[in-house]
Amino acid sequence: MGDAPRSPADTLPKEPINLMRGWPNPSLLPISLIKSAANTALSDPDTAHDGLLYGPDPGYEPCREAVADWLTSFYQPAKRIGTDRICITGGASQNLGCMLGVYTDPEYTRNVWIVAPAYMLAFRVFEDAGFSGKMRAVVEDEEGIDLTYLRRELEKSEQAARKPDDVNQPRYKPVRKRAKVYKHVIYCVPTFANPSSRTMSLRRREELVRLARQYDALLVADDVYDFLQWPADLSQQAGTEALETMQTAHLPRLVDIDRALGGGAERDGADGFGNACSNGSFSKIAGPGMRVGWVEGTEKFAYGVSQTGTTASGGAPSQLTSTYITTLLSTGQLQHHIKTVLRPAYTLRYNTLMRAISTHLRPLGFSLLQPDRDVVGGYFVWLALPSSLTATPLAQRCKHDEDVVIGPGPIFEVPGDEEAAGFDGHVRLCFAWEEEWKLEEGVRRVGVVARRMLGEVEAGDGGYVVVEHEGDGREEVNAWK
Ligand SMILES: Cc1ncc(COP(=O)(O)O)c(C=O)c1O
Incomplete structure (x- = not known):
């Protein structure tokens, strides 16, 4: 046949x-909400002028307030998130570049440790900042990061760096009060990682913050997927009900832990910059073309980000779209x-x-x-x-x-x-x-x-x-x- x-x-x-x-x-995409937020912003002369002129370095103040309130209600940290902890950015990618510019030196900063498998488009940002050849993979384990490996390799990297004298000072960055240079960067996506979708356990998060403190590392957490969460395995009906109960984050961020653990960045001997930042974005929850995000860190850290050269010259990025985001958040429409x-x-x-x-x-x-x-x-x-x-x-x-x-x-x-x-x-x-x-x-x-x-x-x-x-x-x- x-x-x-x-x-x-x-x-x-x-x-x-x-x-x-x-x-x-x-x-x-919430097109009609964005359209009406844009209309609101541009119909009010004060807001329109704010949005269309150069903005303050840390970003449009009402937007920082709205972001701080929203993050406080979602992450529920022990203490309210103050506006001074927030800096408005042009999204997570742009801000990663800015933070590396401000807080690293391609020679003094020994390595960039990247939890792998990793978000592949971050690699070029590290390369552009001079870290080609200094990127190191740290494999994920069941709980999100193999810390035994990381600790051992950090130690080796420190030993190697002790030999030549010239790496004991930042070579390419002048001394600046507004910023410091970290010895290491650790990059990860702790919640619903890209690409593995893994979530780092609470235990690992705490250990990671401790390790970062020990080695003068900056933890950069791309917390861009945190708001998109749902129960793993429930029938549609139960799922809908359970969604109601998932209005808050199910784990604290690294930045929350760094703030709360053992006196935070104000503990004895600490320099106030902290060891973790949360690199947030509206790309996945409003629209990537908005090119707007935020970073949260200690007040000192956020101020340092706001003083990145391109911002000090051109004002905060995404000034206009941050006026739209302000309306979307303060009216509760985005939530x-x-x-x-x-x-x-x-x-x-x-x-x-x-x-x-x-x-x-x-x-x-x-x-x-x-x-x-x-x-x-x-x-x-x-x-x-x-x-x-x-x-x-x-x-x-x-x-x-x-x-x-x-x-x-x-x-x-x-x-x-x-x-x-x-x-x-x-x-x-x-x-x-x-x-x-x-x-x-x-x-x-x-x-x-x-x-x-x-x-x-x-x-x-x-x-x-x-x-x-x-x-x-x-x-x-x-x-x-
Ligand atoms: C982990 C991670 N970081 C950053 C980005 C990009 O963020 P933004 O659009 O805010 O630059 C993405 C987008 O896929 C991502 O998955």
Whole structure:
């Protein structure tokens, strides 16, 4: 018997699906709220003038107040977050660059320690600040960071730095009262990490702050996904009720711990700058094109950020959009949007993706990390591949055969320290960007490709593909067997 006749749908080009892109789906953007906030701001001459002229260095004052109040009610720290702890930024990426400019010296600062797998677009920011060749990977463990490894390597780095005299002073940064130069930077995404979606335990957070204090390290936490949280494993009904109870953060940030632990930055012998900052962003909860965020740290630290050269010259970044954010936060509209639109939508999207993974990928040997958490969130799911598959060829074949883009693990490896933490056995899937039906269909297609490749491996057959993989910057001619 011949093959069944092909349906016309089989011959049509497949709809492209992108499970790599970490953007919010356009349907989740609060366009009408932003439009009316813009209207409010621009209709009031005082606000319009404030928004359209150069702003104060730490940012638009009403915006700092609104952010401080909002963060206080979400994170519920023991003490209210004062406005002076907040500096308005142009988003987490821009601010990372500013903070490195102010608080590091490419020679005196020994290393940038990056929890890996890591947000890959941060690497270039570190390189631009002079840290190419000084980035070190610290692998995640079950609780979010392997601190035994980090402690040992920090110690080695300190020993090595003791030898030459010239690294005992910052070489490229003048002495400035408004800033200091840290000896180390530790970069991480403690909650719903990109790409692994892991959350660091409370115990590790406390130990990490202690370690940072011991080694004069600045902890930079990209806390950009904290607000997007939901219960891991509940029926839709119970999930909706449980969402009601998730209006506050389920763990303190590193910056909260650094503030509270043992007298905080005012303890005896401390210099007042603190050892942790929270690098926040409105990209994932309002819209990345707003290019606005905030950083929280000690008052001294926040002031130092505000004195970065580009701000001292041009005023706070995103001055106009921060007037819109002020309205969105002070009226409660953004909080309402997060509660009634984003969390329910991401819960559904996450569940759709997880169901598709259970149906199409787990039977092939794909597995999930941290499967037994109560609270999940963020944008991503990180999958371990069956042992006979590797990520780059799989991603290339997915694109080539099925027009579905996935994030291959190696792009999340720390450049120059790939040996310490390699991820050729992992892929990242994002559930924020594509339409829901495409999440299901995309995973089904990944399953089709994986099954085919597993069959080829079993049959001892080899494939040879030459495919440019979108977005990873490492076009490869890849042979696989
Ligand atoms: C961990 C992390 N940090 C920073 C960013 C970018 O933030 P922003 O848009 O505020 O620059 C992202 C976006 O994907 C991210 O995942």
